[in-house]
Each structure stands twice: as C-alpha cells, then as structure tokens.
Amino acid sequence: MSGFLKHGLICLLVLCATGLFLGFGNDITLSDKKGVHLPMPLELRGWKGKPISYCHDPVCYRKVPQVDREAEGCQYCGKEVFQVNFGEKMILSADTEFYKTRYDRRDGVQIESGITLCGKDRSSIHRPEVCITSQDWEIMYQETVQFDIPGREPLSVRVLDLTNKQEGKEDQHTYYAYWFVGSGRETADHMQRILWMASDRLLKGLSHRWAYVYLQGDRDPRTREHIEQLGDLLSELVPAVSGS
Numbered sequence: 001m002s003g004f005l006k007h008g009l010i011c012l013l014v015l016c017a018t019g020l021f022l023g024f025g026n027d028i029t030l031s032d033k034k035g036v037h038l039p040m041p042l043e044l045r046g047w048k049g050k051p052i053s054y055c056h057d058p059v060c061y062r063k064v065p066q067v068d069r070e071a072e073g074c075q076y077c078g079k080e081v082f083q084v085n086f087g088e089k090m091i092l093s094a095d096t097e098f099y100k101t102r103y104d105r106r107d108g109v110q111i112e113s114g115i116t117l118c119g120k121d122r123s124s125i126h127r128p129e130v131c132i133t134s135q136d137w138e139i140m141y142q143e144t145v146q147f148d149i150p151g152r153e154p155l156s157v158r159v160l161d162l163t164n165k166q167e168g169k170e171d172q173h174t175y176y177a178y179w180f181v182g183s184g185r186e187t188a189d190h191m192q193r194i195l196w197m198a199s200d201r202l203l204k205g206l207s208h209r210w211a212y213v214y215l216q217g218d219r220d221p222r223t224r225e226h227i228e229q230l231g232d233l234l235s236e237l238v239p240a241v242s243g244s
C-alpha cells in the first residue's frame, strides 16, 4: 500500500473513531472496571520504591521526591504536596488518579514510573509523543519492545530514546516507555486503544477506565542497557499492578 493511501486509511479510521465517540456518547455506561491494581508497590525484588510528590506553590514549584509525603509536606516550603504536578492538574479533570514512584536498584539504576487512571472524563489519556517533543526532547529512536513477564504472555511496550541538546550544555540522554491498560486489554499502540474505546462504546455501550503506564530514566547512548533495566523492573512491577 502506498504511503499516501495508508495515511488516508488511518485518517479515515480516526474520523470513524471520533464519530463513534460523538454520536453514541449519550447512552454510554461509565464502567468502573480497570485493568490495573493500585497503588504502586514500594517493595519489589531488587528494587525499592519511593512515592514522588510535587509542590504546587508558585514560588517553590519544583519536583520533590519524598518518602512520607502525607506527614511531611514540601521539604522546601512546608505546604501540601501532590502526586500530580501543577501542569497536569491544570489540564486534567479532578477525578483523574495519579500514582508516581521512583524505583532504585542496588547498583544505582533509577527508573521513574507512573500510572494515570482516567476518571469520568475518558479523554485524560493522550499520546505522550505530543508532550515530549514540545519540551525540547528529540526522539532519536523508537521501537515496540516485547518484555518477558513471569506467568503471562510478553508485554508490548513502546520505548522512545530521547535526547535534549542545548547550546553550552552537555547533551542529556533519557528514554520514555509506555503502554495503555484497560479492563482485560493492553496495548502499546495509541491507535489500537482509540479503536478499542470506540468499539466498546458502540458494540457494548461501555466506557472503561483506561490507564496509562510510563517509565523513564537515563540511558547511555552507546548501549542498549536501558532495555535490560526496563525488563528487570517490568518483570517485578507488572505482576504487582496487574488486575483490577
């Protein structure tokens, strides 16, 4: 199929999916079913987790990883802290749930992971590429990786290798990995999720609470070690957060 035809077909599918959302939105049952078990675990074999919190104070306004966020508040200004950053809070509906955890491995490898769970407004989840490239990060390479997970079929995860180049500064190399989870469904493909959401609405009159899982960390641009690190964490994390 030519690139133009393929593009046309994809556009048509998007239009159909959008039409389904708009046209059948009135008789939809909002299901509370979800495909993730929360909150995120802090104890995993080989990894130790700490909840990540954000201060919303306009003066302070910085990322504050804390162990006991409920009791301590922001360590800089003492005000209340949240698991959602200020920008996300402004954009997303109030009943969207957020869980963010920083996982540390004994050898110093650090991976941040988070799960965003839709509330009643099912549009809280979007394609991450849009946000990433608007924050000066360039996608150097991307692929869908199959990770072995004990006791189940391999998990497909979209992995983006990112680089931030700024004049006078050393290049920063990170990665961003993600997939989507619905009730009994998971995919690393944004378009697949949109089509599933549309078909569930149309054929079953149902709208499930989809969740979005991400992992991010630093990478060495000369190696693919970060894929091994991701696989190591995912083999422990995925069984712990699977199920409703």
Ligand SMILES: [Zn+2]
Binding pocket: 055, 056, 057, 060, 061, 074, 075, 076, 077, 078, 079
């Ligand atoms: Zn503060």
